[in-house]
Amino acid sequence: xxxxxxxxxxxxxxxxxxxxxxxxxxxxxxxxxxxxxxxxxxxxxxxxxxxxxxxxxxxxxxxxxxxxxxxxxxxxxxxxxxxxxxxxxxxxxxxxxxxxxxxxxxxxxxxxxxxxxxxxxxxxxxxxxxxxxxxxxxxxxxxxxxxxxxxxxxxxxxxxxxxxxxxxxxxxxxxxxxxxxxxxxxxxxxxxxxxxxxxxxxxxxxxxxxxxxxxxxxxxxxxxxxxxxxxxxxxxxxxxxxxxxxxxxxxxxxxxxxxxxxxxxxxxxxxxxxxxxxxxxxxxxxxxxxxxxxxxxxxxxxxxxxxxxxxxxxxxxxxxxxxxxxxxxxxxxxxxxxxxxxxxxxxxxxxxxxxxxxxxxxxxxxxxxxxxxxxxxxxxxxxxxxxxxxxxxxxxxxxxxxxxxxxxxxxxxxxxxxxxxxxxxxxxxxxxxxxxxxxxxxxxxxxxxxxxxxxxxxxxxxxxxxxxxxxxxxxxxxxxxxxxxxxxxxxxxxxxxxxxxxxxxxxxxxxxxxxxxxxxxxxxxx
Amino acid sequence: xxxxxxxxxxxxxxxxxxxxxxxxxxxxxxxxxxxxxxxxxxxxxxxxxxxxxxxxxxxxxxxxxxxxxxxxxxxxxxxxxxxxxxxxxxxxxxxxxxxxxxxxxxxxxxxxxxxxxxxxxxxxxxxxxxxxxxxxxxxxxxxxxxxxxxxxxxxxxxxxxxxxxxxxxxxxxxxxxxxxxxxxxxxxxxxxxxxxxxxxxxxxxxxxxxxxxxxxxxxxxxxxxxxxxxxxxxxxxxxxxxxxxxxxxxxxxxxxxxxxxxxxxxxxxxxxxxxxxxxxxxxxxxxxxxxxxxxxxxxxxxxxxxxxxx
Numbered sequence: 001x002x003x004x005x006x007x008x009x010x011x012x013x014x015x016x017x018x019x020x021x022x023x024x025x026x027x028x029x030x031x032x033x034x035x036x037x038x039x040x041x042x043x044x045x046x047x048x049x050x051x052x053x054x055x056x057x058x059x060x061x062x063x064x065x066x067x068x069x070x071x072x073x074x075x076x077x078x079x080x081x082x083x084x085x086x087x088x089x090x091x092x093x094x095x096x097x098x099x100x101x102x103x104x105x106x107x108x109x110x111x112x113x114x115x116x117x118x119x120x121x122x123x124x125x126x127x128x129x130x131x132x133x134x135x136x137x138x139x140x141x142x143x144x145x146x147x148x149x150x151x152x153x154x155x156x157x158x159x160x161x162x163x164x165x166x167x168x169x170x171x172x173x174x175x176x177x178x179x180x181x182x183x184x185x186x187x188x189x190x191x192x193x194x195x196x197x198x199x200x201x202x203x204x205x206x207x208x209x210x211x212x213x214x215x216x217x218x219x220x221x222x223x224x225x226x227x228x229x230x231x232x233x234x235x236x237x238x239x240x241x242x243x244x245x246x247x248x249x250x251x252x253x254x255x256x257x258x259x260x261x262x263x264x265x266x267x268x269x270x271x272x273x274x275x276x277x278x279x280x281x282x283x284x285x286x287x288x289x290x291x292x293x294x295x296x297x298x299x300x301x302x303x304x305x306x307x308x309x310x311x312x313x314x315x316x317x318x319x320x321x322x323x324x325x326x327x328x329x330x331x332x333x334x335x336x337x338x339x340x341x342x343x344x345x346x347x348x349x350x351x352x353x354x355x356x357x358x359x360x361x362x363x364x365x366x367x368x369x370x371x372x373x374x375x376x377x378x379x380x381x382x383x384x385x386x387x388x389x390x391x392x393x394x395x396x397x398x399x400x401x402x403x404x405x406x407x408x409x410x411x412x413x414x415x416x417x418x419x420x421x422x423x424x425x426x427x428x429x430x431x432x433x434x435x436x437x438x439x440x441x442x443x444x445x446x447x448x449x450x451x452x453x454x455x456x457x458x459x460x461x462x463x464x465x466x467x468x469x470x471x472x473x474x475x476x477x478x479x480x481x482x483x484x485x486x487x488x489x490x491x492x493x494x495x496x497x498x499x500x501x502x503x504x505x506x507x508x509x510x511x512x513x514x515x516x517x518x519x520x521x522x523x524x525x526x
Numbered sequence: 527x528x529x530x531x532x533x534x535x536x537x538x539x540x541x542x543x544x545x546x547x548x549x550x551x552x553x554x555x556x557x558x559x560x561x562x563x564x565x566x567x568x569x570x571x572x573x574x575x576x577x578x579x580x581x582x583x584x585x586x587x588x589x590x591x592x593x594x595x596x597x598x599x600x601x602x603x604x605x606x607x608x609x610x611x612x613x614x615x616x617x618x619x620x621x622x623x624x625x626x627x628x629x630x631x632x633x634x635x636x637x638x639x640x641x642x643x644x645x646x647x648x649x650x651x652x653x654x655x656x657x658x659x660x661x662x663x664x665x666x667x668x669x670x671x672x673x674x675x676x677x678x679x680x681x682x683x684x685x686x687x688x689x690x691x692x693x694x695x696x697x698x699x700x701x702x703x704x705x706x707x708x709x710x711x712x713x714x715x716x717x718x719x720x721x722x723x724x725x726x727x728x729x730x731x732x733x734x735x736x737x738x739x740x741x742x743x744x745x746x747x748x749x750x751x752x753x754x755x756x757x758x759x760x761x762x763x764x765x766x767x768x769x770x771x772x773x774x775x776x777x778x779x780x781x782x783x784x785x786x787x788x789x790x791x792x793x794x795x796x797x798x799x800x801x802x803x804x805x806x807x808x809x810x811x812x813x814x815x816x817x818x819x820x821x822x823x824x825x826x827x828x829x830x831x832x833x834x835x836x
Contacts, residue, residue, distance in 0.1 A: 048789075050607045059565045138575035140568060194609050213608045213615060214789055215781040238691060238779070241789060244674060245779045248689040252681045404792070405566045406557025422567060434567075445570040
């Protein structure tokens with residue numbers, strides 16, 4: 001077991017931060033008199049969550065409900081730049097590079113009234129839960145928790161989480177998707193995963209009341225919530241796949257919040273004095289995947305030229321009303337110490353693009369663009385814009401419309417296609433590595449890109465805990481993605497926008513999650 | 527007659543088998559259902575586990591044989607999104623759709639047939655032109671456009687009715703009118719054409735020449751003969767009661783079979799799509815069979831043809 005300086009520093013800093021936040025209460029929530037009547041929130045959302053357990057899947061629809069039902073040991077504070085805060089664990093301390101001791105809150109009760117103990121934590125982060133039904137692996141938890149070895153119970157309110165190897169990101173992993181704590185007793189009482197996933201029991205600010213496929217999900221306030229009284233009496237998610245129906249529902253005052261509002265609908269909503277558009281960039285990057293095995297795209301210069309030909313500022317300005325940022329490389333500022341601030345911004349240089357194409361001997365051969373019909377907001381209009389920008393430097397890109405991702409990924413791909421990637425936790429390893437690492441979507445699931453240097457660097461990064469040693473590795477990995485051997489053309493940070501009534505005390509966070517609990521940043525005194 | 531019914535039943539069985547096989551092949555050939563249902567960010571291991579759990583890792587013919595075996599034993603499979611039996615998921619949506627389509631059909635009949643017959647009887651008059659103008663508008667304006675206009679007018683600007691969803695009679699009004707007007711327009715045009723054709727027949731002139739009162743000529747001779755053509759259209763409308771409202775249900779967020787079909791096809795919820803197609807095919811075939819029998823009742827010549835007599 002390696003003991004290192006960073007471990008001690010982290011232990012001290014982490015303990016201090018946790019103590020300070022814990023001592024100031026669980027996040028300085030606006031107090032609300034208990035007698036004040038609360039409204040029942042009506043949210044129009046586009047899809048129905050196919051599971052209510054946090055590990056089975058992390059689809060957007062699921063992540064809009066799960067944060068109301070469950071808590072993590074450590075939580076991400078959306079009101080304070082995604083810093084880590086005490087969640088179900090009131091504080092934590094590093095024991096060494098691969099172990100973390102966590103002290104659980106004693107006042108936490110599940111929706112069924114049972115207290116939360118270390119047994120629940122060990123079960124939630126153990127194989128019977130993380131690996132899905134029958135330990136089949138039908139679960140997305142290992143994307144963030146694959147480095148977890150075991151949870152050791154010291155007493156009913158103290159656990160040690162052990163990683164398989166030294167891991168600088170253990171705290172981040174315990175705050176990530178799928179690390180939510182469930183009630184072991186309720187899970188076992190359900191008797192089967194099928195019954196459990198439709199009626200799970202957590203300790204979050206709201207409890208599941210009922211749900212009907214493609215129609216609604218109803219929650220009611222969990223007034224014994226450890227973080228304070230939930231601001232809404234209940235939440236009714238109405239499943240409304242059609243955008244026009246969601247917007248009409250909002251305009252007709254039948255909805256308090258409507259999800260997935262594209263920029264072309266902003267003006268129509270904002271002209272109403274009682275409505276507003278909220279939201280913005282989330283921890284997700286939109287890009288175009290490039291098939292390295294394509295005879296034309298195998299030349300990195302052609303891929304690089306595709307990126308240099310794009311005027312992203314114009315795209316973001318015309319299609320996104322300048323509401324989403326353009327990242328400097330495949331990274332986000334929220335990575336903290338893992339963010340390479342000085343990494344160059346994405347260049348727009350048509351002249352250089354032409355040069356690269358000439359060097360590569362490109363003669364206008366067709367490049368296929370497998371395109372979905374607005375699976376992502378502004379996807380088709382974005383594609384049309386980019387095709388014209390590529391045409392201007394001599395790139396011949398032809399669209400092939402597809403119905404779903406199965407068709408987009410049908411082998412052989414030999415094409416470019418749209419993709420987006422969420423930062424499961426805030427680090428290179430929780431974001432681009434998920435997409436481009438050896439087990440990632442492009443190399444493994446679709447098989448369109450490999451780079452041995454990138455893989456080796458990532459493997460090294462996994463075991464490197466010291467920030468000053470991690471940063472040069474991350475920088476080189478970003479260079480590979482950006483220009484040495486690009487697996488994608490980075491477009492911009494994704495945006496999520498919501499139409500809402502102005503009098504609803506709620507603001508979206510910085511991820512795809514929705515959070516209607518007392519920690520919502522609309523209720524936090526900063 | 528018994529032979530006629532048996533032959534029609536055999537054809538119906540064959541049609542259902544073809545529909546089900548076609549749907550089975552097309553749904554799988556148009557993309558891996560696991561990739562279509564799961565999020566594009568799902569890790570490869572989870573996708574593999576999903577395929578295994580739902581038997582999607584087996585060769586297509588094995589999946590088909592398994593499916594047929596299950597169907598023969600009354601098992602239409604489970605929803606991959608919901609985990610419940612597909613037939614349960616579908617069955618709970620049928621009454622919800624019928625809440626729209628049944629009143630809409632009555633509206634179609636009550637407006638469409640009288641309007642068409644009236645226009646035919648007043649051929650080339652102002653009333654005829656007016657009826658046909660409205661009918662052409664109703665026929666050509668797509669139901670989703672009409673639906674959106676109604677929502678803007680009567681839910682957003684004038685908050686008289688909800689913009690979508692289900693639950694109270696208020697929710698039913700706008701979608702039923704949307705469906706009813708479109709259907710009535712179709713029926714009015716067909717009724718008018720059928721009546722005009724019949725009114726031009728020699729036996730109508732003969733009846734009039736014999737001194738039979740015009741009202742009697744219309745009700746006793748013209749309407750029954752025109753009814754055969756109109757019945758064909760009404761048959762289609764009845765057949766469409768279960769799944770003919772995809773667009774209107776989407777616009778009004780009505781949680782019926784149409785909405786379920788759209789979502790299930792998009793997410794490749796195979797068992798549910800196949801179950802819906804099975805139910806819709808059965809409904810269509812039953813309706814057509816009933817219409818065929820009604821033809822016989824309306825037209826003695828057809829009855830004699832079916833019974834083999836000339």
